[in-house]
Amino acid sequence: MDVFFEWLQTKIGDELSDITLFGIFGMLVYLAKLFYKYFEKCKNEKDLFPFYDNSILKNSRKFFIRTKCQNIDPANEINFRSSYAFVTKEDMLNFFIKKVFKLKENETNFYIVLGDSGMGKTTFMLNLFYSYNTYLNSIFKKTRIKLLPLGENLDSIELHLNNISLEDRKNTILLLDGLDESPILNFSANELVEKLTTIAKDFRIVIISCRTHFFSSENDEPYELKIRKFNTNGNGYQVIKKLYVSPFDEKDIKKYLNKKFGILSFSKIREAKEIINYTDDLMVRPMLLSYIEDVMKSSKKVKLSCEIYELLIIKWIERESNKYQTSNKFDFQNDLFYFSIHVANTIYENFEKNGLFISNEEMKRLAIEFNINLDLLEMKSRSLLNRDSKGNYKFSHKSIFEYLLAYNCYRNRFVDKSQVYHIDYDLSLFDQALKFYDEMQINFKSSFHFNDERFISFHSGNNVMSNLKFEELMQLKHSKTEVEWLDGKTYRIIDVQEEILTKKSKFFPFTEKV
Structure with missing residues (x-):
């Protein structure tokens, strides 16, 4: 019997040792993962500074459905949904990361990503930055990646790029988001493209995003640039490659709803699909689809895009007013709506100078005028207002302002x-x-x-x-x-x-x- 107890004690000791070792190993893996995420966050913050921060990057990844691209403008079809059978689509992240970025010599280093309002161009650019800028990737590759918003003052963008050495530019992929948001009004669309590409001509690869309708027609979209080729075979000028963002198809919508509500939320997903079918092709735009829950909670049926935006603003105002007592909600709601109208007016009046931003000082002045406590306004993913690192404000999407x-x-x-x-x-x-x-x-x-x-x-x-x-x-x-x-x-x-x-x-x- 004593032998048995000795054997049992030894066995239990061995098992506990194994459990302890397994626990230590699991803890080390967990800590390594935390350290990796911390270093990755620090690296992203450094590379995004001063125009973005890591919270914007995090929000862009939350319900991201991988963007597809095509070489035919979806707007040529009667509606977005009818285009599915007539074009070949490709995963745009894979296209750039696995094909374009791996080429040692490109026919061109300029690409323009075109899409209608709310099609997810900015979300794609943020996810392209994140996917390529992983910490391990940066260790094994010399090529860096930089993301800049063209809604900023163009002089600030040019100054920022000029501070990058010529040697570093040759090893940097440059992402320029929102050509149509550039505040320079005295330039035509093609003149602006030419100016930007001249500034960025020394970068390894340049990808620009823009609304399709920023150009008056497909023929006006940039193709040949006035930058002479020096390091490639043949004569002539640089060519800019065009890609169009594909609208969501039925599979993309299903993936998004499963992420949004959970794969087992059958009733919510069914209700969302009914609304999507009712609104025709409006909800194949990722930006509008992200507000599907607000539309579901509304007692008002919407069919027009302007009615959806009207509803988005109402729901935002209601959410913000929940911080106040019932007796003060009515006044706050009116104040916030008037405040929003005047913010849009002020941005319009100063667009050529400040782009889509309104200065912190001007925002404070309007806030005092309309009894708005800026510190209480939540600048989160569902907010219609965002604040940059300098304290300047803008609407979360250009279409809200419009x-x-x-x-x-x-x-x-x-x-x-x-x-x-x-x-x-x-x-x-x-x-x-x-x-x-x-x-x-x-x-x-x-x-x-x-x-x-x-x-x-x-x-x-x-x-x-x-x-x-x-x-x-x-x-x-x-x-x-x-x-x-x-x-x-x-x-x-x-x-x-x-x-x-x-x-x-x-x-x-x-x-x-x-």
């Missing part, structure tokens, strides 16, 4: 005796704002979510359509109408019954808060 511009112009429009409509801002500078405005006008949008009982009426009268008889308004809505822009601030409505439009033409302007 919606507020279009909304303000539409609510303040007036029509003269010759049936020419006038608006306050030149929307020709912002393609998505024009789309929002056309959508509101063609659908004769007369009611806004902002006008319900939670929000005060922002005008002292009714809009140009609201005094018409119900039958006349219905007749107008079902007529074929188009907006014919005379310039960026004036337009006509064509293919409608003129005698109805001339009955009531006065529109009361936006009433400022007293």
Whole structure:
């Protein structure tokens, strides 16, 4: 019996030793993983500085579905979903990391990634940076990667690039995000491309992202650059390769919903799919799909893109107002909406100087005017406002800013005796704002979510359509109408019954808060 107990004690001791060793090994692996993540974070912070930080990188990866690309513009199709059978798509991360970046000699070192608003161009650029800039990758490869936002002042971008030595440029991949957000207004799209590519000509590879509609047509999209080839065979100038971001297909949407709600959340996923089908091809844009939960919680059905943006702003205001007592919520909601309108106006007025940013000083001035505590505004992934490392602010997506511009112009429009409509801002500078405005006008949008009982009426009268008889308004809505822009601030409505439009033409302007 004693022998048995000795054997048992020895056996247990051996097992405990194995468990202890396994525990120590597991702890070492865990600590190694923590150290690796820490060093990777420090490296990313260093390489992203001063224009981004690691939190932006982290948010971009949270529900990321790998971006696909194609060489045919999806906008050429009737709608995005009809393009699936007619193009060949490729994983864009693999295309650059496994093909382009591995080539010792490229036919060209310039690429432009084109896509419509909300198609995930910035998210792709952030994930391309992260995927290539892993800590282990940087140890074994000499080539570095740098990401810069073109919404910043171009002089700051040029100064930042000039501080990189010529030798380092030859071993650096340069990502330039948001060509259409550049604040230089006196340059045409192609002139801006030429200026940027001249500044960046010494970098190993340059990838620029831009909205497709920044160029007036596909023929205007850059192809041959005025940078003479010196280090390649043949004569001529550099060529810029074009890639188009592919819209989400059914598989991408399914992957996103599974990540968003969890693969076992059958009822939520089913409800989300019903909304996606109802909104046609709007939700194949990753930016809008990211707000699917807000749309699901709304009692209002949305069909137009301007209605989705209206809903996004409402939900953001509601979330922010939850920090306040019930008695103060109503006032705060109105203040925050007015504040947002004026932030958009200020950005527009200073766009050529500051791009899409509003200075910290100007933001504080508006915050005091509209009783907004900036310290209480959450700058998280679902916020509509972001703050950079310098304390300057911008809307989380350019299209939010453009919606507020279009909304303000539409609510303040007036029509003269010759049936020419006038608006306050030149929307020709912002393609998505024009789309929002056309959508509101063609659908004769007369009611806004902002006008319900939670929000005060922002005008002292009714809009140009609201005094018409119900039958006349219905007749107008079902007529074929188009907006014919005379310039960026004036337009006509064509293919409608003129005698109805001339009955009531006065529109009361936006009433400022007293």
